[in-house]
Amino acid sequence: MKPTKPPPRRFNFRGFKPREIKPQTVEKIVKGFVWSVALMVIAVLISIVVFILYKGLPVINWGFLTEIPRKMGREGGISSAIAGTLLVTAVAVFIAMPFGIGTAFYLAEYTRGNTVTRVIRFSAESLAGIPSIVYGLFGFIFFVMYLNLGWSVLSGGLTLAIMILPTIIRTSEEAIRSVPNTYREVGFSLGGTKWQTIRGAVAPSAVRGIANGVILSVGRSVAETAAVVLTAGSALRMPASLSSPARTMAVHFYILATEGISMENAYGTAAILIILIFFINIVANTLINRFVAKGR
Amino acid sequence: MTTSSDKIAIKDFNFYFNEKQVIHNLNLGIPPNKIFAVIGPANSGITTLLRSLNRLCDLSHEARQEGEILLDGRNIRAPDVSVTELRRRVGIVFDVPTPLPMSIFDNVAYGPRLNRKTRGKNKSALSGIAEEALRQAALWDEVKDRLNAPAMSLSGGQQQRLCLARVLALKPEVILLDRPCSGLDPISTAKIEDSLIELKNRFTIVISPHNIQQAGRVSDRIAFMLMGRLIEEGANADVFSNPKDQRTSDYITGRFG
Amino acid sequence: MRKFKEKLSERIFFALALSSISVLALITLFIFIKGVPLIAEVGAFKFIFGMSWAPGRGEFGIFPMIIGSVSVTLGAAVLGIPVGICCSIFMAEFAPVWMRNIFRPAIQLLAGIPSVVYGFWGLLFVVPAIRNYLGGPGLSILAGSVILAIMILPTIISISEVSLLALPRHYKEGALALGMTHWQTIRSVQLPAAKSGIVAAVILGIGRAIGETMAVIMVLGNSVAVPQSVLDPVRTLTTNIGIEMGYASGGHQQALFATGIVLFVIIMALNVSAQYITRRKIK
């Protein structure tokens, strides 16, 4: 079927406009369309969460949280996976924080638009785009093999630290830049040096924004699978030190689900992960809200 | 136009933002222990002039300047002058209240804490300094019971007096005020003006008043600037009653500006 | 002393910044060291355009996976971008406040859910649906595209919504005051004004899609043949690494690092062009 050409508008009566719909009608159609698409999408997204919680919550009890997995995770709880997640994330965040925040301060406060600055900014933005599996490859070859740290909490944490670095840099830089310039002027006008001004006047106002970025990257570390499995390993034992291998909850879920070891425990693990991320988000939102309220 | 007794002497001063010249060949002497008002319509270069006096203009990469500014006879841009030391001697209050997001007390103590002099002094010495500064700014009675409340909780007028107190706590020699009352109600304005007159015996004050009436009320000497050029400078009464330049007369009688 | 501290603090910040970015050099260096020998041995052309991947027999051609990455990412973009922008318009303009207050944290939560959970959900629901209603094994480009589209939605929605909400009120009020309908205002004023933010959201979403590994491993089928239709299974560059890294050794492992190099180069090229585009937008 060929689309027919509109006829020439020779007989155009007054008040009759061919092929033109009233804007009000368009408005109604578009509104209905947008509403239905949005509701559908949100329904699908929420159904994923509800599905996991529906399947997973009944499995969770005190023992599930505190017992070590037994029989490959078919029995027992997931305490070592919880510990693994917390340890790997803690290492990642504690290492990435000084570097990320320091870089952000450098970019926001000390840059002068020269080549060095441009290189730093370009690299930070490029790091943000690298897929996690490539971080995993790097962590495997550099930390696990080259530095001989083995599959360990440390290797996993260091790899994740590199992975979340760009997130921390980006959000912190934004937070620092959004500090009103008057704060800097006040700091300088009272005879503060640049460092004193940053520490005393700029940093306190940026701290909530920075904290929010850090929390975001905590969430990313908790949820990461590909990079962790290549660097922290997948041992089920309770990690005894930073040099012992560990399995995070995301990895545990992946292995339980795809190896078909135990669907119940897989859902339980996923449910705990979702609850954990939910809490991380609540903390982040509270921080943002306090930040916004303070700024007003 | 400058004499050796001047606290601040500005000589052949030119100021540029990129290619645009904002101050043209300015020569001006500011005497000690007086209130010196610089008046003029918007874009006259007054804010730039004030910020040049404590080198806050250095923060902008686009700024460029010629000529010299002497404080007690010494060029403030001389290589051996510490810019932070200069800014401590020459304090500034901005046109909008700029309290830092911390408590009232911490705001006032902020400057002294940066200062080496108070290092080692105990907390009571610091609170002594803060109290004195707040009294001088006529704010003490209003805030003495809530020194730990956030500075943002104060009213606009109180915030501006807090900023003044913050400057006073550093015991500066010169205080620059850039339209300090522009957003304030008449009562707050009167309070600040009263404090200024009280303070002038101990400090050199340079103010850019937000209107001509204020200049008349508080200043000892007045300079009138237009388009970055100094038009006229003289004692308060002279400029008001007997302006030498037609443009000055037009401005103060409200023909333009 | 203060001067010293001043100098020291700048030096420290500079050192931190420098070490942060030297990581990029380190990553590049190590992945290239590990992967380049194999590319040299096989030949860059044969490696990139070779059609057969069988490490056991020494055949290392990743062209099917390049096709896989491109087609799955394209599919995710086609499905995800319009829907995402649609949702962001809904959230920023049409949704009542109470709905917004529920949906915004929900979307945020979804952005944080591990990709493995999305993948598994896809394996349980999307794959069987495709198999039963459209045919084929279900594990397919389409399944991967759907899952990736769902995964990038939270990113696209929240960033686009923020850039729509950040517009000055007078844009909208001015347009409405001229008698435009709400939709006309959105289409002709707000969307164009928020373009740079929306473009940034889309770029970020595509970046996430092309780099995703674990979720697509579960739903793509991972076969190494060139797909004939969207219902055929396919393998992407990321899944090639993810699926075989566990057992690989020797030349096989090198080949996976070489796959990483190709992925890395593609991503860097995307980054550079994205940065170029956004920079030009600002100017």
Added chain:
Amino acid sequence: MKVKFPKRAAFVMLSAVIPAFMSSCGGKTGISVVVAGSTSVQPYVEMLAEEYELLCPGIVVDIQGGGSSAGVTAVESRTADVGMSSRELNEKERELWSTVIAKDGLALIAHPDNPVDNLAIGQIRDIYSGKITNWRELNGADAKIHIISREEGSGTRSAFEDMVMAGEPVTPKAIVQNSNGAVRLLVSNDPNAVGFISLGLIGNQAGLKPVKALKLDGVSPTRENVINGGYSLYRPFLLVAESEPEGAAKLFVDFILSEEGQRLLVEEGLVSVREGTGE
């Protein structure tokens, strides 16, 4: 249905054997044994290590994955005391010390609704090399076969290739999954799929749909048929070491080969070395 060994009884038994084992712990404490290698063997060894550490609280067993080849490399470079392999050792690796700890049968599986339930080894080869593409050619329904294979390099895949493919390559069109569980899940959902997994995993489990194990030349893939030699699709699980293990490593290997260790492996669906394979 697998008969679960009553937990309480197991504890009673364990407490009875603990004193006996305590003596074989050599009174050592704070010693760790590093085990690395095949991820197919890893879960079983992990499970054994759990039990072993209960018996010998002084000894810690560190287990890492990485694959069979990585395990052998780790042993050669002495980064690991013991390596795990899910494939036979090649010529070069034969010089190492090794022992078979169990045998793992491979089963061809299909959807329970699929009418086909017996395949000849040649037919399997033709399916996986892409010569047979429709179930009709095997007296099944007229539908395309969805071939599911494992990833290149996995022990299961190389065992399958060694025993079935006779040098022919697996078709690139085959769907590839990187775990037994994923293969099982797919086959249980897709009436036209065929795959191969560890024998121990074909049993039914709560929350999983059933799959049908296909007969190979008329022989059912059961533990019994592996033991009596009727079913030929199986592979060894090996432990390797640079030289014969000593100290804590030896104690752990001995535990795995002991009656208790083997019983635990049998419980997981493997074929014990004690049961033989009719060879």
